[in-house]
Amino acid sequence: MKKKLIWTVVVLLLIIGIAGKYIIDRSMIFTGYAAKNLASGLFIAERTQESLEAEDLKFSLVSLASNKVDYDNRVVFSNFLGFGKQTAIYRQGLGVCLVSENDNIEELKKEKLELSSIPDSLALKAWPRGDRLSNKIQDYFDTLKLRQAIDNAFLKGNTRSIIVAYDTIAMTERYAEGFSKDSKILGWSMTKSIVSAMIGLLNKEGKIDINKAAPIEEWKNDDRKNITTRSLLNMTSGLKWNEDYGDISEVTRMLYEESNVSKLAINQPKAYPPDSIWYYSSGSTNILSEIVKRKFNHIEDYWNFPYENLFHKISMYNTMMETDASGNFVGSSYTYATTRDWTRFGLLYLKNGIWYGDTILSPEWVKFTYSEAPNSNGEYGAQFWLNKSGQKLPDAPPDVYYADGYQGQRVYIIPSKNLVITRMGLTIKKDFDYNKMLAEIIAAMK
Secondary structure, three states, X not given: OHHHHHHHHHHHHHHHHHHHHHHHHOHXXXXXXXXXXXXXXXXXXXXXXXXXXXXXXXXXXXXXXXXXXXXXXXXXXXXXXXXXEEEEEEEOOOEEEEEOOOOOHHHHHHOOOOOOOOOHHHHOOEOOOOOXXXXXXXXXXXXXXXXXXHHHHOOOOOEEEEEEEEOOOEEEEEEOOOOOOOOEEEOOOHHHHHHHHHHHHHHHOOXXXXXXXXXXXXXXXXXXXXXXXXXXHHOOOOEOXXXXXXXXXXXXXXXXXXXXXXXXXXXXXXXXXXXXXXXXXXXXXXXXXXXXXXXXXXXXXXXXXXXHHHHHXXXXXXXXXXXXXXXXXXXXXXXXXEHHHHHHHHHHHXXXXXXXXXXXXXXXXXXXXXXXXXXXXXXXXXXXXXXXXXXXXXXXXXXXXXXXXXXXXXXXXXXXXXXXXXXXXXXXXXXXXXXXXXXXXXXXXX
């Protein structure tokens, strides 16, 4: 009996030791997630530490992180029992970045981007060029059915906001308690669609040919030299990549251990011939962000590029793209914007890239955006998701294409219905029925 007890204790200690090592080995992932998202939530979204830790950070191993906030210097420190120490700092106009022991924190704190202030006229101009709403939504929807559809979407999945916009003519919106039209919400991978637009801006200016080899000097003398910018946009580069967020992988190393997200992605070896296979890769998007960056001689011009040429031209004044410690926009993951601004971005695509007579993106680029990527089974375009296969959204029109972000961030563009539907949330994948939401909203149209 005594021997059996000893063996039981030994086995339990072994299990605890293995589990402890597993957690410690991966602590940089969840402490990095905690530090970065707590700092951004505090200093960009202007939420409280209590709400962020009780909601956004309360899942999986992330909830094990211990967080300390230096409000005066806008710095967050996270660790797990002294392991996986991570530091996140906020910089004006550039957002939050994780810093490593090799980064000069004091120098990073000095970096800033002076963004244009929100014009006073925004409150006076009609939506979407401004924030003044009309009651025209009733001209296009049965408002009782529409209200019921939106009510249903708030019943499950921790929905935080929904906007239904008919053309640029009318829209209606609803927010969960604690959120409003002024709340900046992290779009996660919807940022990828913004990076696609940035490449589209360069394409319009004749500064890039997406069908030529990607302008990455590091690839010119090896077997990656034939990877095109188009292949990166389509997620068919063939570069080695693992998008597993729950373990040590290329994507978690990139986001939580590297000061330069683009460098790690660029250094990946070739695994398949370009365009021979499709798989999702956040690394591809950060390479695209680096391609944009290398078009500018000064880092400040790169930082200003999306604001001057995209966001502020379509009244997205409540939007911030975040950079890493080396100054790259983290195009795979980090843009905060109000739900209205996310909807404005969708409306630009609904209007084929033309904003009240100003061609921001060429119609040809928009068409390319929702053209099927090779071997994607009709589910992916150029940093946007498609509904051509109808597998994910069987009751929605096949022409739906959309920006898609972690935890339920969506901007659906539906040309055949002249609609943009934006939904933001904090959702476990199976807790919300996106197909039902779209079907019910569309069914409410007159």
